[in-house]
Amino acid sequence: MFLATVYTHLAAFHLPFMQLLQSKGYEVHAAASSDQGRKEEVEAIGVRCWEIPFSRSPYSLKNWRAFRELGRLFKACRFDLIHVHTPVASFLGRYLARVTGQGPVLYTAHGFHFYWGASLRNWLLYYPAERLAARWTDGLIVMNREDYDSAVKMGFRPGKNLFYVHGVGVDLKKFAGGTGSINIRERLGLGKNDIVVTCVAEFSTVKNHAFLLEAWSRFIARTKDTSLWLAGDGYLRPYFERLVLEKRIGRVHFLKFCRDIPQVLQETDIFVLVSRREGLPRSLMEAMAAGKPVVASNVRGNRDLVDHGRTGFLVELDDVEGLVGYLELLARDENLRLALGRAGREKIGDYSLDKVLAEMDAVYSRYLPG
Template sequence: MPGFRGRVLFLATVYTHLASFHIPFMQLLQNKGYEVHVAASPDEGRKEEVEAIGVRCWDIPFSRSPYSLKNWRAFKELSRLFEVYRFDLIHVHTPVAAFLGRYLARAQGQGPVLYTAHGFHFYHGAPLKNWLLYYPLERLAAPLTDGLIVINDEDYQVARRMGFKPGKNLFYVPGVGVDLEKYTGPPGSGALRKELGISQEEIVITCIAEFSPVKNHAFLLKAWEKVASSITGVHLCLVGEGKLRKRLEHKVQTLGIPRVYFLGFRQDIPKVLQDTDIFVLVSCREGLPRAVMEAMAAGKPVVASNVRGNRDLIEHGRTGFLVELGDVEGLAGYLEMLARDESLRLSFGAAGREKIKDYSLEKALTEMEAIYSRYLLFK
């Protein structure tokens, strides 16, 4: 391993984001000889996963809400960190941390700043309040951004209109990548089906998403009621945690919605997907959802909402189906169609597995290495 070359800081609102998506990129920089630091809020956990790779962690009390007074304390603590350390590169993520990080980095003479937009909060169809808040903030922060990385076509076009120049300070990267080898192995042991008492002949539909308003589980459950009443041998597995989980569990119990399983946070997603027949994600917005990428890598057909990010991945009628938000009948119909047609599931799954090769972790690492090399001394 090369000797010490400098310091790099990864900055995000919560450690959960960094643990989920950015550990391979931290390790890439470590292998190049850079000392990697991380700054984020520990509120949602998973800090230990980041620390385990040997990075130095700084707890900064960011809040996801731009209106929270906690962000003023975060501003002061991040400022103090910048007084102690000068970083050769700062890679920022998530809107609140990214804005504060870019402002303070420029004000305190830090090195260049890269910003990965994991889906701008202003987008086609976004609420007006999003445009009134986040769009002006991004315009203000644009001169403080040495490089902007986007992960879907819609954001790429928006960034160009904001004045970023492709190949100069605007870069398109196909998401955070998916490790294809984890999802393309031999069939699993059926552990999830055994755990839930589901036979191999029955159909498992899986959604992997945080229980938050943007992931739109209420829409999915409305459609699921129709599917479950039409077909008896289907089961819906909901993987994830979040503030809405208890409310949704109560709804399922109160209304007697059948065959819905809340599986919580899982570290065996490849095995969960091996026991899955159909993957579904009906978010109100996405950047470029890795859960969909993982399902495609596992060879599963996908039913997804017709929103930015999902559109980049799903070819309607070839790798899955895209459904309009609020179209309960359409969503239920697509899920029923796939549940009843094994040959269609296999066809869509095979096409998805082929398409997702362009979104591999290996390719993402190669492209990010090239971007980092513009701002750091790579040899």
């Protein structure tokens, strides 16, 4: 059983791991809310899907209903292994798995919501919850060094019930090069020598688009023949579309939610991600796999991927002039862009999907019967 708050999470990150278990002869189930779509993608690979009406907000009353329905499911079915993800679903799922006598429970922390620099509210809510849920967790999987250290402090034992895995994996072949049938630059009326800066991220407060756009407005005042591509969806997208128009921030293109991210990255010169927090961002890994230099906020997860000055640059949160400076440096120096891109692609080999599948196979083998 794969359990998460929403099916969008399972469809985006976990299909290869479901298929790994299917290839070994296991029947795979999934449970989540389909409010945001993509449930059909999970069903399409032969996974038995259950509808559990979780809400991402830990304060939502919908989670009481989800708790009851998941409890009924666990009383009716016993699973040999349950792999939980995302804060709300993982907390409720771990408790119910223990009280209903399920098989072992693995929990992947895609970035603890308590971390260095997090709000007091996050620490007061999520840290005690994770300490409590640790007693219902047979194995914890983390994907960055800060979370690994936090897990050790909570009593997890490396190699026993604590495992470091290199994220959710990147299919390196998809980002190796070549061009698709769509020429995005041509459609947008850009020249082949224009410098394209791209951010692929959900439009939310966490991804910090306001910071990026403030820096961009200063950057374009000093440069020409540059464009910013914003790819992604999210509840704040309409707000930022209006902001760009009202403040007349030039050379910004909102790409409609696009599944052809490899093509977007092939036509990109510089990738930027200035999130306020991360676990281990796949968009950053994909940009590095495509051989692009990156500029990222100096936060957990980003720090694990970006070697400052070798594969890209790390900028402090809300250091607008620092971000502008790194963008200017990369925009005017093609050789630097190419050198950083090559180094990034070399580093991201450790995060390839094949390697991560092997890491997860080893973890699953510890807990699955026979």
